[in-house]
Amino acid sequence: MHHFIDRRANPKGKSLGNRQRFLRRARENIKERVDQSVRGKSIQGGGGVPDEGEKVTIPTRGLKEPRFFHSSKGGLRRHVLPGNKEFVVGDTIKRPQGGAGQGGRKASEDGEGEDEFSFTLTQEEYLEILFEGLELPDLVEKATVETETIGTRRAGLTTAGTPNNLNLVRTMRNSLGRRIALQRPTTKSQRDLEEQIAELEALDERTPPQEEFLETLRKKLEGVLRKRKVVGYIDPLDLRYDTFVPEKIRNSRAVVFCLMDVSGSMQEREKDLAKRFFLLLHLFLERCYEHTELVFVRHTHHAQEVDEETFFYARETGGTIVSTALEKMKEIIDERYPPDEWNIYGAQASDGENFGNDSVRCKNLLLNDLLPVSQFYAYVEIVDEAAEMLLNNPEAGEDLWQNYREVKAQAQHFEMQRVSQPGHIYPIFREFFLPKVKGAQYAGS
């Protein structure tokens, strides 16, 4: 009649549906907080979203579960309390500040009295809200676009090899050990004997005990010299050589170039969208590579490499010449990021304006210099939400857009997208990060 049941193996996440309903309910509030946290977040530091999730605190309004209950103020109440020590009937106690008496009605049933509600969003939920309902695929599975280079790897020590691979430390350690073990006389003991002998020999006259002593010393020295000869300072036995074996090395370093137009037309909203774009790219890549670096290049009519803080928040005035940024990127690649060691990713955000006929120059720079060494290059043009015409018609657009369209026609690993809200950002990556190996042929020199 009684029995035991082991429920531990039951499927988890029984309350998943409740959680989804809760997140939907709190969506507005959560979104506000997530937006805030993105603004305050550095792309570099910790790389966006921690794996264990993001803690958010939201105001309880909208999540309130109102009930009829007695106010905590006013009226006549009696509370029975334990632990009376010195009170007698009639004692008075100052009313505690805040009004609510102890006991009686629970002032905050279900923690409701609090104004704020904290909980942890998982990384998926965080991203889902950050990018407004884009269906994030399993980031991990997609796309390690990696190059391979042939390199060599240390493979321990051998007793034979070429002198240039001689491992001095190991060799000398062996030598020292052997010398100690075989009691090889030191140079100092030899020198001491020689000195004593020379001292005695220098005397004009020697007493018989001195003669005898000199004789022993000479014999001793002879023995020392013989032993030093037999037990060599370095013996072929001591020699150790480093060995190297050739190996295919997965190139697991990536650098992301964030290029952004910071001229006056890029406002808070534009920069915020751009930030999400860079954040997402970085996030993808962080999952793929052991080591990722970020380079921030901002440009007006000239380009500068800056730190993240300056990149997003400092103001700059001037015209707009996009090619300066591309040139800067090329320059930095040449200086610091040899393409056979680094996977290079480019991400460019702009509002689409460019000076005169500079766009053709951009096209050529991309096609001739940058795309051949890059794994992927993405361009977003941030437009007004009202500019539906542009959003719906990829054929329309300014000079820069038109030239980039030509680039796209020629290079598979170039993506471009018009963006007016966060949800638009994701599709740029979708195509590219589908599980197929791609782009690797462009790497290497």
Place this chain on the structure above:
Amino acid sequence: MQAAETAREPLFDGPEWTFELMEKARDAIEEIALEDLGLDVYPNQIEIISAEQMLDAYSCVGLPLMYQHWSFGKHFARDEALYRTGRQGLAYEIVINSNPCISYNMEENTMAMQTLVMAHAAFGHNHFFKNNYLFQQWTDAAGIHDYLAFAKNYIAACEERYGPMAVEEVLDAAHALQSQGVFRYGRPPKPTNEELVAMQKVREGYEGSQSVLDIWTDTTLGRDKLQLVEDADYSARRKLMNLPQENILYFLEKHSPVLEPWQCEILRIVRMLAQYLYPQKQTKVMNEGCATFVHYYIINKLHEQGQITQGAYMEMLHSHTNVVMQPEYDDPRYSGINPYALGFAMMQDIRRICQDPTDEDREWFPDFAGNPDWRGVLRDAWANYRDESFIQQFLSPNLIRKFKLFTLTNDAELPNLVVSQIHNRAGYKAIRRDLAKQYDLAYLEPDIQVTDADLRGDRELKLTHTVRDGIHLDEEDQDEVLKHLRRLWGYDVSLDAVEATTEN
């Protein structure tokens, strides 16, 4: 400790539990529970669950099956955050008032804790559920699983058909009125025959959302009475609509002019569950006291018989002591009177009064002081009282002294709080009365009744809040609830506060 009466082998040795050991322990506990204490329990179904499943159960008010609603997700998120940051531990068990009686034990428990928990939940709580009059009268232990399954499926089907948002709106509103969704005094009207048949169908596994949704037709819900109601004058109306009505959800379900049948059914589900849980709210002290008394008696007995080792016994006592600790009012840990502490102490005290009464006890409890059958006295108390009446009846001067209870009067008219009673001869009765009142839900929860609804006139729903001791409703929440209420009623809703005429 006395020498073992019948020296037996220890049931287990070491912290690891296994199902075999638990069965052995359960049999030993059962022997004491049934033959010595004379408990009467539902068959037990003991389920082992993980911490995450325990959190799941927490968020759904401890029920094994529950429909889906965002508020449960919210509670889960909060409990999880508290648990993960170590600010809140998890219960060792959760037990459900059902037949068979299901108790969930945490897998993390040691064998000693599993033994303690079985004695506590599978026998202590179980006996209380089966025998207390409130549970017997108001809950259907055998049917609750089927009902929960029905509720879950029904609401899922509604979400499918009418959209999750529409269902959520009704559920939000119904939850807001949950505490006003119980019958406190009057018996609920008996279900009609059609309803009984429909319920029967559900129980027999009448599946398929289509048919589940169509079970509750207008006739089964008494909708044809509506016409009648509309023509009636005030007094006749009151009679027809069962006014005044304390169960607001019931009233809306039967009389709301705007609710669809499926919406009425959702209200019904919410109020049925509120009613099912209502006895538990009224018996926190007794329920926990009973379970704690039972586990304490059983582990001591097992120890006397040599069935548990010294180490396991120490572990159990350690846990027991934590559970029954009552911090004093000025202790930073103080957060009200601990129901485990009060219940356990009162039941131990009843046993003492039976076995070893003082003159004072004989004066205060002539009925049972010195009664050799303390087990019978306790079983009778467990069966026939709720917290309020139990305290009123059984709290002894001895315990009032032991807890050093005092009454603090907080009168908003006066500048300061006044100590009105302390643990002396003059204060015992008053403290007992005050404490009992502190557990009287009818006093703690606002008394709000539907007093009128003229369906032919302006259709305004009139509610009356009877104000006692000058304590009004919290205004912010009140307005929110009224908004929900308006949604369910469809027309204006007014809430009047009326001072109670008589003090009792």
